[in-house]
Amino acid sequence: MGASLTYPLIEGYTGQSILAWDQHRAITVEEFLGDTSAVAAALPEAGYLVNVCEDRYWFLVAFAAALSRGIPNLLPHNRTPATLAEVRDRYPGAVFASDQDQPEPGQIGLNIPNTARRGTARPFEVPAIAAAQTAAIVFTSGSTGSPKPNVKTWGSMVQIARRTAQRFDLAAGKPASIIATVPQQHMYGLETSIMLPTQHGHAFHRGKPFFPEDVRVALNSAPAPRVLITTPVHLRACLADGVALPELKLIVSATAPLPVELAAQAEDRYGTHVREIYGWSEAGSVASRRTRTDGSWRVFDGSTITRDEDNGRFLLNADFYPAPVPFEDVIEQNSETEFRLVGRSLDMINVAGKRVSLGDLNFKVCAVPGVRDAAFYLPNDSDNVVARLAAFVVAPGLSEKDILEPLRASLDAVFLPRPLIFVDRLPRNETGKLPLNQLDALWKTHRPK
Amino acid sequence: MNAQSTIESEVANLIVTSLNLEKDPGAIVPAQALFGSGLGLDSIDALELAMAISQRYGFKLRSDDPDNGKIFASLSALSVHIERNRTK
Numbered sequence: 446m447g448a449s450l451t452y453p454l455i456e457g458y459t460g461q462s463i464l465a466w467d468q469h470r471a472i473t474v475e476e477f478l479g480d481t482s483a484v485a486a487a488l489p490e491a492g493y494l495v496n497v498c499e500d501r502y503w504f505l506v507a508f509a510a511a512l513s514r515g516i517p518n519l520l521p522h523n524r525t526p527a528t529l530a531e532v533r534d535r536y537p538g539a540v541f542a543s544d545q546d547q548p549e550p551g552q553i554g555l556n557i558p559n560t561a562r563r564g565t566a567r568p569f570e571v572p573a574i575a576a577a578q579t580a581a582i583v584f585t586s587g588s589t590g591s592p593k594p595n596v597k598t599w600g601s602m603v604q605i606a607r608r609t610a611q612r613f614d615l616a617a618g619k620p621a622s623i624i625a626t627v628p629q630q631h632m633y634g635l636e637t638s639i640m641l642p643t644q645h646g647h648a649f650h651r652g653k654p655f656f657p658e659d660v661r662v663a664l665n666s667a668p669a670p671r672v673l674i675t676t677p678v679h680l681r682a683c684l685a686d687g688v689a690l691p692e693l694k695l696i697v698s699a700t701a702p703l704p705v706e707l708a709a710q711a712e713d714r715y716g717t718h719v720r721e722i723y724g725w726s727e728a729g730s731v732a733s734r735r736t737r738t739d740g741s742w743r744v745f746d747g748s749t750i751t752r753d754e755d756n757g758r759f760l761l762n763a764d765f766y767p768a769p770v771p772f773e774d775v776i777e778q779n780s781e782t783e784f785r786l787v788g789r790s791l792d793m794i795n796v797a798g799k800r801v802s803l804g805d806l807n808f809k810v811c812a813v814p815g816v817r818d819a820a821f822y823l824p825n826d827s828d829n830v831v832a833r834l835a836a837f838v839v840a841p842g843l844s845e846k847d848i849l850e851p852l853r854a855s856l857d858a859v860f861l862p863r864p865l866i867f868v869d870r871l872p873r874n875e876t877g878k879l880p881l882n883q884l885d886a887l888w889k890t891h892r893p894k
Numbered sequence: 895m896n897a898q899s900t901i902e903s904e905v906a907n908l909i910v911t912s913l914n915l916e917k918d919p920g921a922i923v924p925a926q927a928l929f930g931s932g933l934g935l936d937s938i939d940a941l942e943l944a945m946a947i948s949q950r951y952g953f954k955l956r957s958d959d960p961d962n963g964k965i966f967a968s969l970s971a972l973s974v975h976i977e978r979n980r981t982k
Contacts, residue, residue, distance in 0.1 A: 652958075655957040656944045656956060656957055657954070658955065662956070678938065682944070682945060686944075797938045849934070850931065853930070858929075858936035858937070859936050861936075893916050
């Protein structure tokens, strides 16, 4: 038994390798090791580190310092006051690691850039981290109104990074420049913009380019081969903008289904391949495809798909999961290693690449004082690329503002209902359920215009 | 003051049409916040708006612009930024 199995904190570098860069300067591995040991030494005895650093490099320093001290990183899925308060209540004494000058009031905070500044570059000695150690706890929207914690061991994160690198020809030996438009606190961003580069000797961009012009500037600040980690929303914005991007080895997209036409257009315009990653929070990245040519998804090497004989659910198996992980979406199995997506989960919906549980949204809107009944609804008749949520509410005497203001404190802004529709009652059936066809009908009579 | 200047009224129209908002452009108060509790725009709207601005006014928004917090602060601030940077 590999009770003492470890994997190095970073791999594929020398002391002078470039680990991260921005428009001002590049950071070497030796400098990173110095920053990390300074932060590790300054971390108080704490059960958890809430890592809300926005700069990707400071995030990694805090992440690595916590790992080397055996402290799990907590990664909240948004930064609304309600989410942070909930994390604080659930994990008392957790230390908040931030790279902002003004920490949230009432939190035991550690400013990572200021703490790291006390350190000096260290010789090239890379700490080994136990595979079984909890590296991160990632939160996702849960159907009961509370964020659901997903525990990630260091071993599983390293294994997924290795399989991703193998699939995308990004193994160590040919340093690449990785630029990501996605946050590192979410599974996809953590796996592709932190773990993938740092386990294979690649350099990553510290920022999170947002507008197409930001993406162009970030890509131009790095040597080839370049990899762009992004989402359908950003890819579409770049194509619509007409921005000229430098040569790209690969574009990776995830978080929402990428339309085939968009993938083909991006491949032609930028002279590269566009590959999609499929995954979900419980499992992490599990499969990929080249959107333009592949209707099916192929799981990463070493994983297999099986079926639970008792309930018919499909399961993903890999030796680094404690137990097989049930698929969240509805799939059709082609073989032990290939599948097609048939339907998305009814509870987990996607708005602009962000996933949320409808149950969670309904719980939150019903909790607003004065709301008697309410239901969120995702229309499927929109011409917009980004479908917006609507919500039906029964709330006599309340204004739109009375409902939106409390929601804003606990929900990511993209999930706020647009429109919010006041109704006298919801078409619940005798068991109290809201059949989807009833909601579709309600939407048809109330939708704008 | 709720009255919109000529450019503000033009930008208000651009916001409402490019984002498909169910709002009267003339009702957007020039000093009101565009994001959060004001008009309620979010990051996806910012991307859409950047596209519309680049097509209409011929310049590209950058998020590392040191004035960025100010640019999107309100209709009047955005209008000033557009007047200053437009190429068409």
